[in-house]
Amino acid sequence: MGPEPLEDLVVAFTRLPGIGRKTAQRLALYVLKSPPQEAESLAAAVRAARENIGHCTRCFHLTERGQELCHICRDPRRDTGMICVVEEASDALALERSELMRGTYHVLGGALSPLDGVGPEDLRIAELVERVREEGIREVILAHNASAEGEATAEYIHQRLDGMTQVSRLARGLPAGSDLDLADRTTLAHALQGRVQF
């Protein structure tokens, strides 16, 4: 236990995902050791991000406050007939890194999980159905996590969109740059089932 303000900072860091007590302490001590202006700019950046970032009214991805649509929905080069459905904005950011996704996104805001009190009405599924109906969508790509909840959410959306548009899902298989003999059995099974003609 250090002085109280230090303790407060440590606790604040502990609340961040993936940060344990030890790391939180290290971060807090780093902040204290760094020049005052560095700590100041960190605080300013946190506040600015919090105040100036909102959600796109169409796809619910992150956008700058004052902009109704996010930079992807505003981009005229994007294929607006294709929606990639993701659980969180971080998933959209990950897919963007591939630089291959030419369509737009739809951020659900989570996955079905009655355990956490999350039902379909708590996710932006109605909004997705509305978009498919209104925007002439050719294809919906489900890019959910490979968890039990992700699968259930994908299945739910698939059923809700049944007959409205073409629905596809990401292939599951071997990670790039990894050795075959290190892959677990489930991954190998998916890779075999999803094999493609050479």
Added chain:
Amino acid sequence: MQLRQLSLRPFRNFARIDLEFAEGGAVIVGANGRGKSNILEAICYQSIGKSIRGARDHEAVPHGEGHFDIRGDWQQGQRRHPCRVFYGADDGKRVFLDEAPLPRVSDLVSHFQTVYFAPQDVALVLQFSAQRRRLLDIVLSQADAVYLKALQTYQRLLTQRNHFLRSLGHRGVDPTEREVWDAQLAKPGALLRHHRLLGLVEIMPDFARQYDVFSTGQETAGLLYADEVIESNPDEIPTRDQLEATFRQQLRDGFEKERHAGHTLNGPHRDGFVFTIDGEAADAFGSQGQQKSVLLSWKMAELRLLERRKGQQPLLLLDDVFSELDPIRSAHLIEMVEDFDQVILTAPRQPQESLGDRYARIDLE
């Protein structure tokens, strides 16, 4: 496959102990309370990643300590595989195989197979339906990693579906969501039922044959799963697709009842699994002696199943069998395990039975 070394530092009553095991096995001799069963429990940790007695991990941490650490050295053919199971009150459980950490504890299961028999637990094991299913789950998880994976997915989905059922008290039913949870649960559920039926059909002939050897009477032992008598004909087992369709139907039919109960009443987590003697449930009608014979026969059949499925003999662990079994059954047992790769026994004193020289004696001070 043999266990050649075991180091506990600490584990339960042992602050520090190093044991060497001969290829053929060992008899661990020590008065009651010296921790004979704890050694077998530690060995099982290396095999199934958790307590064979169903204890929680923190219960195996000695008083005044913050962790337990079990290291084993296993021999498969010419190769040695160091294995380590570590549990810390702060960091939880971690497992290492060949010096490298495994991503999940469950990844360890199905590497080193063990069959554990403790006749003093026989009433406890046979009396409760959940305990009998656990018996089945442990052997099938060791036989096939796919089973364990499905079991974990099933339990996760079961929790979700139960919460879904409970949430319906304060909101309407979304029929699509209901369909989704049923469908998701039915997939691993059907796999579990399929593997269980296949496993039981395969075990059945060995189990019945072993019981003939151990039982003193003329009665016949059998198995019942979900009210069906297990016959030894694999062709009569429904396919996984059929089982999935049946399960979906059961969930549909039971929905109103389950909604009222607030949890899932049907599925592999509730399926009855019963040992029978002349068609009657062994837990209700069998004598103590018959029940011991039933469990012992089942364990011998487990050994044969694991041997066939994995292509190597599991390590057999026998906890205090001589005090609990009569001389005739003991003698049968010792004779029967004569050709097994490795057997580790415990006894409160040097057994009267002639064991042969394959068992190196280990004394617990």
